[in-house]
Amino acid sequence: MSENLTYNFITTSLQDFKSLTKMRLALSVVFSSVAGYFLGAENFYIAEVILLTIGGYAMVGASNAYNQIIERDLDALMNRTKNRPIPSGRLSVNAAFAIASVLAALGLYLLYIINPITSLFGAISIFLYVSVYTPLKTKTPISVFVGAFPGAIPFMLGWVAATGSFSIEAGTLFMIQFFWQFPHFWALGWWLYEDYKKGGFFMLPTGKRDTSTALQIVLYTIWTILVSLIPVLGVTGKLKLSYLGASIILALGLFMLYNAINLYRLRTEKQAKQLMLASVTYITMIQLVFVLDKIVREWE
Numbered sequence: 001m002s003e004n005l006t007y008n009f010i011t012t013s014l015q016d017f018k019s020l021t022k023m024r025l026a027l028s029v030v031f032s033s034v035a036g037y038f039l040g041a042e043n044f045y046i047a048e049v050i051l052l053t054i055g056g057y058a059m060v061g062a063s064n065a066y067n068q069i070i071e072r073d074l075d076a077l078m079n080r081t082k083n084r085p086i087p088s089g090r091l092s093v094n095a096a097f098a099i100a101s102v103l104a105a106l107g108l109y110l111l112y113i114i115n116p117i118t119s120l121f122g123a124i125s126i127f128l129y130v131s132v133y134t135p136l137k138t139k140t141p142i143s144v145f146v147g148a149f150p151g152a153i154p155f156m157l158g159w160v161a162a163t164g165s166f167s168i169e170a171g172t173l174f175m176i177q178f179f180w181q182f183p184h185f186w187a188l189g190w191w192l193y194e195d196y197k198k199g200g201f202f203m204l205p206t207g208k209r210d211t212s213t214a215l216q217i218v219l220y221t222i223w224t225i226l227v228s229l230i231p232v233l234g235v236t237g238k239l240k241l242s243y244l245g246a247s248i249i250l251a252l253g254l255f256m257l258y259n260a261i262n263l264y265r266l267r268t269e270k271q272a273k274q275l276m277l278a279s280v281t282y283i284t285m286i287q288l289v290f291v292l293d294k295i296v297r298e299w300e
Contacts, residue, residue, distance in 0.1 A: 016085040016090055016091055017099070019084055019085055020061070020064065020065045020068060020084070020085050020086075020091065020096060020099065021057070021060070021061030021062075021064050021065060021103070022060075022061070022064040025060065025064065026056075026057050026060040026061050026064065027057070028280075028284070029056060029057075029060045029154045030052075030053050030056045030057050030060070030154075031284065031287070032154040032155045032158065032177065032283075032287060033052055033053075033056045033154045033155070033157050033158040033161070034049060034052060034053060034056075034158060035155065035158060035287040035288070035290065035291050036154070036155045036156060036157060036158020036159045036160075036161075036162070036170075036173055036287075037049060037052055037158035037159070037161050037162045038158070038162075038291045038294070039158070039159060039162075039169075039173070039239060039290055039291060039294060040158065040159035040160075040161075040162030040163045040169065040170070040238075041162035041163075042162075048114050048161060048162070051110045051111070051113055051114050052110075052111070052114060052118075052157075052158065052161050054106075054107075054110055055106070055107045055108070055109075055110030055111040055113075055114070055122070056107070056111075056122075056154065056157070057107070058103040058104070058106045058107030058110065059103070059104070059107035059108065059111065059122045059125065059126060060107075060154075061100075061103045061107075062100045062101070062103035062104035062107060062126060063125065063126050063129040063130055063150070065096055065097075065099055065100035065103065066097075066100045066104075066126075066129075066130040066134075067129065067130060067134050068084055068085075068086055068096065069086065069093055069096050069097055069100065070130070070134050070135070071134065071137075071199075072086040072087050072093065073087075074138070074199040074200065074201070075087045075199070077198045077199050078195045078196070078198050078199045079195055079198075080192065080195055081199075104126060107122060108122050108123055108126075111161070114161045115160075115161065115164045117160055117164060117165065117166065118157060118160050118161045118164075121153055121156070121157055121160060121166075122153075122157065124150070124153070125150040125153045125154075125157075126150075128146065128147075128149050128150040129147065129150040129151075132146050133146045133147035133150065137201050137202065137203075138199070138200045138201055138202065139202065140202055141202045141203065141204060141205050141206070141207060143202065143203075144181070144182065144185050144186070144189075144203060144205070145182075147181070147185070148178050148179075148181040148182065148185075149178070151177065151178075151181050152174045152175075152177040152178035152181065153174070154177065155173040155174065155176065155177045155287065156170045156171070156173045156174040156177070158173075159173055159239075167237060168236055168237045168239075169236055169237045169238055169239035172227075172230060172231060172236045172239055173239070175227050175230075176224070176227050176228050176286075177283065179220060179223050179224045179227050180224045180228075180279065180282070180283050182216075182217075182220040182224075183217045183220045183221045183224060183256070183260060183275065183279055184276060184279040184280070184283075185203060186203070186204055186205065186213065186216070186217050186220075187217065187260075187263065187272045187273075187275040187276040187279060188203070188272075188276050189201075189203025189204045190204060190209050190213070190217075190263070190269070190272035191269050191272035191273045191276055193209055193269075209267060211264075214263055214264040214267060215264060217260050217263060217264070217275070218257070218260045218261060218263075218264050221253075221256055221257050221260040222257060224253070224256075224282075225249075225250065225253030225254075225256070225257065228249050228253065228286055229241070229246050229249060229250065229253075231246075231290075232245070232246035240293075240294075240297065241290065241293055242293050242296070242297060244293070245289050245290070245292075245293035248289050249286050249289055252281070252282050252285050252286055252289075253282065255278060255281075255282070256275070256278045256279055256281075256282045258278075259271070259274050259275040259278040260275055262274070262275070263275050
C-alpha cells in the first residue's frame, strides 16, 4: 500500500511539473535553440549542448510557471486550462512560485556558463514573457506582437550560445521565428476563440474571427515564407541556404500558405486548427532543413 501511494504521488507530481512547465512547448523551444546552436557552431561541444538544453528548458519552464501563477483565476474559467495544477488546487501558488524561481535561477546560471550574453537574452525573454506579454493578453491584441519577441529568442539564442555574439545571422534567425508567430498564434486564437473569450484574452488582431483577421493571417504567412528564404540570397553572413534547401522550405511554406488561404475561405475552427498544426510543422521542419543543409554543404 505504501509503495502504491509513493508511486502515485511521484507520478502525479511529475505530471503536474510537466503541466506547470508546459513540457511540449518547452521541448519545442529547446529544439529551436539546439538547431540554432548547430547552425552557429564551428566546433561541436556536447557540454554546451547539454547546458543549453537543460538551461533552455528551465528558462521556458520558469516563464510558463510564472504565467500560470498570474493567470490562475482566468485559467479556472477555460476548459483547456481549468485542470492545470494551480486552478485545480493540486499545487499551491507558493509551491509554484518556488518551482518557477528555482527554474529561473538554474536556467540563467546554466546559460551564463555557456556565455554571459546567452544568459542575458534568457533573462530578457523571461522578463518580457512574464512582465509584459502576460498582463497584456487580457487588455489588447498587441499582446501577440509583444509576445513574439520572447517567442523569437530561442532560435537566435542557440546561435548566440555557439558564437558568443549577436550578429546578422542571429538577427535573421530571430526574424524567422518572430514573423512565424503571428499566423501561428492567430490560428490558435481563432481555433480556441470561445475558450479564450471566457478568460477575457484578446488574441486576434481585430478581436474577432472576421475577414480582416483571416487576411492578415494570409499576409503574415507569406511574409514568414519570404523571411525564411533570405539566407539563400547570400546576404546573411555565415548563415547560408542552398537552392535545394530553399526549395524545400518554399514547399513547406506553400503547404502552410494553402492552409492559411483555406482558413480565409472557410473560416472554421477546424481549418484554424489545421493551420496551427501546419505552422508547427513548418517551423520544426525548416529548422531541420537549415541544419541538414549546413551539414551537406560542409561535406561537399
